[in-house]
Amino acid sequence: MGIRVIGTGHYVPDRILTNADLEKMVDTSDEWITTRTGIRERHIAPKETPTSELAYQAARRALEMAHVDPKELDFISVATVTPDKFFPNTAALVQRKLGAGTCACYDLEAACSGLLYSIEVANGLLHTYPKYKKALVIGSEKLSSITDWSDRSTCVLFGDGAAALVLESSPDITDNFYVEGKICADGNYADILNLPAGGSAMPSSHETVDGKLHFIKMGGQETFKLAVTGMTSASKEVLAASGTAPDAVAWVIPHQANHRIISAVASRLSIPGDRVYSNIDRYGNTSSASIGICLDELNRDGKLKRGDLILLTAFGGGLTWGAQLLRW
Numbered sequence: 255m256g257i258r259v260i261g262t263g264h265y266v267p268d269r270i271l272t273n274a275d276l277e278k279m280v281d282t283s284d285e286w287i288t289t290r291t292g293i294r295e296r297h298i299a300p301k302e303t304p305t306s307e308l309a310y311q312a313a314r315r316a317l318e319m320a321h322v323d324p325k326e327l328d329f330i331s332v333a334t335v336t337p338d339k340f341f342p343n344t345a346a347l348v349q350r351k352l353g354a355g356t357c358a359c360y361d362l363e364a365a366c367s368g369l370l371y372s373i374e375v376a377n378g379l380l381h382t383y384p385k386y387k388k389a390l391v392i393g394s395e396k397l398s399s400i401t402d403w404s405d406r407s408t409c410v411l412f413g414d415g416a417a418a419l420v421l422e423s424s425p426d427i428t429d430n431f432y433v434e435g436k437i438c439a440d441g442n443y444a445d446i447l448n449l450p451a452g453g454s455a456m457p458s459s460h461e462t463v464d465g466k467l468h469f470i471k472m473g474g475q476e477t478f479k480l481a482v483t484g485m486t487s488a489s490k491e492v493l494a495a496s497g498t499a500p501d502a503v504a505w506v507i508p509h510q511a512n513h514r515i516i517s518a519v520a521s522r523l524s525i526p527g528d529r530v531y532s533n534i535d536r537y538g539n540t541s542s543a544s545i546g547i548c549l550d551e552l553n554r555d556g557k558l559k560r561g562d563l564i565l566l567t568a569f570g571g572g573l574t575w576g577a578q579l580l581r582w
Contacts, residue, residue, distance in 0.1 A: 255380075255381065255384065255423050255424070255425055255427075256423065256424065256425075256426075256428055256429050256502075257377060257381060257421055257422065257423045257427065257430050257431050257432060258421070258422060258429075258431045259419050259420070259421060259432075259580075260319075260320040260321075260322070260420050260421070260422045260476050260544070261316040261318070261319035261320025261321075261322065261418075261419070261420035261429050262316050262319060262417070262418070262419055262549055262550040262553045262554070263312045263313065263316030263317070263318070263417065263550055264312050264315070264415065264416065264417040264418070264499040264543070264546060264547040264550040265311035265312040265315065265415065265416050265417075265549070266297035266308075266413070266414065266415040266416075266516050266537060266540075266547070267297045267298060267299040267300070267301070267303065267308070267414055268297075268355055269297060269298045269417075270295050270296070270297055270298075271296050271297075271298045271413075272284075272294065272295045272554050273287045273288065273293070273294055273295065273410070274411070276409065276410055279403060279404075280403070280404060280405075280406040280409060280410075280418065281406055281407070281414070281547040282284065282406045282410060285314030285383075285408075287410045288535075289384060289418065290512075290514070291371050291411060291512050291514075291534070292512065292513025292514070292535055293408065293410065293411065293513075293531070293534055293535060293537075293538045293539075294346065294515075294535045294536070295535070295536060295537075295538070296412065296413030296426070296537055296538030297413050297414055297415060297537060297570075298307050298389050298398045298414055298416075299398060299404065299414040301399075302500075303396070303413035304347075304396065305334055305336045305337060305338055305344055305394050305395065305396045305416075305480060306332075306338045306344050306347040306348050306351065306394070307338070307351070308394045308395075308396060308414060308416035308543075309332055309334075309348045309392045309394035309416045309418070310348050310351040310352060310369075310432065311415075311416065312392060312394065312415075312416035312417050312418040312546075312550075313352060313390055313392055313418040314349060314352070314417070314483070314541075315550075316369070316419060316420050316550075317352075317390070317418075317420060318521035319420075319571070320420040320422070322388060322420055322565065324354035325350075325353070325354060325355045326381065326388050327354050327355075327357045327388050327389065327390050328357050328358065328361065328385070328386040328388055329357050329358040329360070329376075329379065329386060329389050329390070330345040330346075330348055330349050330352075330354065330357060330358070330359045330360075330389075331359075331360055331361075331362055331372045331373065331375065331376055331389065331390070331391045331392065332344045332345040332348060332360075332361050332362070332372075332391045332392045332393075332394055333361070333362045333363070333364065333368025333369050333372045333391075333392065333393045333394070334361060334363065334368065334393070334394050334395055334541075334542060335363055335365055335368070335397075335400070335449070335459045335526050335541060335542070335571070336394075336395050336396045336397060336399055336400060337361055337406065338555075341357055342370055343360055343361040344361050344394070345359035345360055345361055345392075345524060346359040348392065349544060350388075354390075357468075359373075359453055360566050361370045362375065362477060363571060364437075364439075364542070364565060364570060364574045365447070365541060365542070365570030365571035365572055365574055365576055366511065366539070366540065366541045366542060366544070366568050366569060366570025366571070366574075367415070367437065367509070367537055367542075367543050367568040367569060367570045367574035367576050367577070368375060368393050368542030368570070369391070369393040369417070369443075369543070369546050369566075369568070370437055370566060370567075370568050370576045370577070371437055371546070371576070372391045372392075372393065372542075372577055372580070373391060373419070373435075373566075373573075373578060374435055374437050374576075376389045376391045376421055377421075377430075377431075377432040380423040381423070381432075382465060383412065384423075386411030386423065387422065387423050387424065388420065388421070388422050388423075389417065389420070389421045390418060390419075390420055390421075391419045391420075391453070391548075392416060392417070392418045392419075393416065393417050393418075393489070393541070393542030393543040393544075393545070393546045394415075394416035394542070394543055395414060395415065395416070395540055395541040395542055395543050396414045396468050397412035397413065397414060397470070397539070397541055398412065398413070400469055400470055401458075401469060401470060402466055402469065402470070403470035405466075407451070407472075408469075408471075408472055409468055409478070409536055410538075411511075411512075412538055412539050412540070412541075413537050413538035413539065413540050414540065415537060415540040415547055416542040416543050416546075416548065417543045417544075417545070417546020417547045417550055418546065419546065420547070424501050427558050427575075429581060430581070431580050431581055431582070432578070432580060433496050433563070433578075433579040433580060433581050434492045434493075434495050434496035434578070434579045435492060435499075435576065435577065435578040435579070436488045436491050436495075436576055436577055436578075437488075437501075437574070437575075437576035438488060438573045438574065438575050438576055439485065439570065439573065439574045439575075440572070440573050441573075443476075443572075443573040444571075446472070446473045446476055446477055446480070446571075446573065447469075447470075447471070447472045447473070447477055447570070447571035447572075447573065448471055448571055449468065449469070449470055449471070449571075450462075450467040450468075450471060451465075451467035452467075452468050471538060471546055471558050475511040477485060478512065478514070478515060478559055479574060480569070481511065481569040481575070482518045482519055482522070483510075484531045484569050484575035485508060485509075485519045485567040485568065485569050485575055485577065486518075486519050486522040486523060486574070487574050488567060488575055488577035489506075489519070489523055489567045489577040490526075491577070492565070492577045492578065492579050493523075493565070493579065496579050497578060498563060500523055500524050500525050500571070502563055503525060503529065503563050503564070503565045503579075503581075504529065504559070504563055504564060504574075505530075505531055505557075505558070505562065505564045506519075506520060506523065506525050506529060506530045506531070506554060506564075506565045506567070507531050507548045507549060507552075507564060507565070507566050507567075508520075508530065508532075508545075508566075508568070508569070509544050509545055509568035509569060510532060510533060510534040510538070510540065510544040510545075510547075510548065510569050511534075511544075511569070512534070512539075513532065513534055513535075515569075516530060516532055516534070519567065523565075525565075531548050531552060532548075532552075533547065533548055533551060539556065541570065542570075544568075545566050545568060547566075549566075558582045559582065560582060561581060561582065562581070562582040563579060563580070563581055563582075564579070564580045564581075564582060565577065565578070565579055565580075566578045566580065
């Protein structure tokens, strides 16, 4: 039973927030943001637009490319840290919008590593159980809803967006898109990158709202070091386990968090910059959506060829991190 990607799609809201716009909101500058992060602009969803709508738009485009009717889907997975609600899960809301019938639906939360975790789970389900033949895997985030727009250290980083993959398993497929993978977590660093309030440990209250505890909190310098180390080590382990030399990799797609992190990881992997895909300047950090957006852009631009090896790597709150080697 082989598995392949038969469709990709992404969606970002129309509104663009530039660094010049942010200069009017907080004490920052285009030069400061660009130099330290590589970000020039990001897309921001309207307040009334939920994460499920971003996911739906990306999913619709992926299904159109795959020529798959939503009713053919066996399960829908949505990776997100910004669900529409605690429950029902966002995947079920996407299912309703797609008219996908009664397929299984679940959300998965691994922050910026979410898409890698989702691919890992989806590959396992498709590979193990013949009853699952077509899967829709989505990373979707409305990070603007959990961003403190008065905090200049974090508000310059994040944007909204979604990306989707349609996976198909069949005995007619002779190879598997999934070559090797490694996903990790270390809860000892949970407080470095987190959203403090709103869960059962710190339920919502006047005090948590007044204290701005429903927004992303991040220790920047420590996060940077852990991200580079985690993404590099996971990538090297995946390449070694699969017997793949760095020069055999057609594209590296890192999570789009910071251009310095991307450059540092590429350097440590000895992979030249022209094979490292980045669009952080146009979208900022879209968390679980970022790698999928990159993948869809490469696919639609005709830059992926059948048989290409693609290395994905990500890092996020949890702390979570990982890498996957895929064969297109």
